[in-house]
Amino acid sequence: GGSYNYCAARRGGAVSCWGSNEDGQIANGKAGRENDASTPSAIRAVRGVSRMGDTTDSMCVTLANGEGRCWGANDFGQTGSGDAETDDVMAPVTYKRDDVAVTALGNIVHMGCGWNFCCAMHAEGGVSCAGSTPIGGSGGFLGISNRRSATPIAAPGLVFATAAPEAAAAAE
Numbered sequence: 764g765g766s767y768n769y770c771a772a773r774r775g776g777a778v779s780c781w782g783s784n785e786d787g788q789i790a791n792g793k794a795g796r797e798n799d800a801s802t803p804s805a806i807r808a809v810r811g812v813s814r815m816g817d818t819t820d821s822m823c824v825t826l827a828n829g830e831g832r833c834w835g836a837n838d839f840g841q842t843g844s845g846d847a848e849t850d851d852v853m854a855p856v857t858y859k860r861d862d863v864a865v866t867a868l869g870n871i872v873h874m875g876c877g878w879n880f881c882c883a884m885h886a887e888g889g890v891s892c893a894g895s896t897p898i899g900g901s902g903g904f905l906g907i908s909n910r911r912s913a914t915p916i917a918a919p920g921l922v923f924a925t926a927a928p929e930a931a932a933a934a935e
Contacts, residue, residue, distance in 0.1 A: 770822055771803065776811040778824060779803035786820045786836035787853035794851040808832075808855045817875035821894075823858065823883075829870025831858035831883055839879040840913025841894030847913035858883060858893070858915060865891045865915045883915065891915035 768782035768789060780789040781803045787794040790806045809824060809832050816823035820836035832855040833842035840847035843858035858874070858881070860866045868885030875882060880894030895911035 768820075768822075770806075770815060770824075772812050772815050772824075773805075776813070776827065778806045778809045778812050778815070780806060780822070787851040788820060788822055788835040790822070790834045790854055792853050794853050806834075806855060814873055816873070816881075819876050819878055821876040821881055823874035823876055823881050824855075825871050825874050825883075829872075829886065831871045831874050832856065833858050833874070833876075833881055836879075839895035839911050841876060841879055841881045843881055843883075843893035843913070843915045845914045847911070860891070861914060862891075862916060865917050868917060879911075882918070890918040892918055 768780065770778055770780040773779055781800045782789065784791065784794060784798045784800060785796050789800050789804060791798065791804055811827045812824045813827040814825040816825065821833060821841050822835045823831055823833040825831055834852045834855045837852045838850045842852045842856055844852065844856035845859050868889035868891060869887040870885065871883045872886055873884045880892055882890055882892040884890055893912055893915045
C-alpha cells in the first residue's frame with residue numbers, strides 16, 4: 764500500500780482498493796480525505812492485472828497485455844499519462860509509451876512508484892520513468908538536472924535485474 768491506502772489483486776485480474784483517498788488512490792472518481800474507504804472497493808476500469816506495483820500516493824499495476832495503468836497523486840506527472848496539470852488522477856490512466864525509446868523497450872513487466880515518480884521495467888530489459896527526480900539525486904530526472912516529465916522517459920544506462928522501480932527509488 765501507499766500512505767494509508769491499500770490495493771489488492773483479486774481472482775480474474777481485478778483490483779480492489781481501500782483506505783486513504785486524499786489523492787484519488789482508491790480510484791473511485793473522487794479525491795479527498797472525506798472520500799476515504801474502510802472496505803475494499805473494486806476498480807471497474809482495471810481488468811487483466813498480472814502484477815501489482817509498489818506504491819506511495821500513486822498506484823500502478825501491470826496488465827497481462829504488457830500495458831500499465833496508474834492513478835492517484837499526479838502533481839509531478841508521475842502517472843505517466845501525459846498530463847501534469849491534473850494533481851489527482853481519480854480513475855486509472857494508461858502509462859503512455861509514445862516515446863520511441865520507451866516503445867522500443869517493449870511491454871511492461873513490472874511497475875513501482877516512489878515520491879513524485881513512477882517507473883516501469885520493460886520486457887527488453889530497460890527502465891522508463893515519469894514524474895520528477897527518480898534518478899540523479901536532488902533536482903535531477905534520469906540524470907538530467909531540474910527535469911520532470913508527464914510522459915515516460917527511457918532511463919539511459921539502466922537495466923533491470925529483479926526490482927528496477929525499487930532500485931530507482933534507492934538511487935534518489
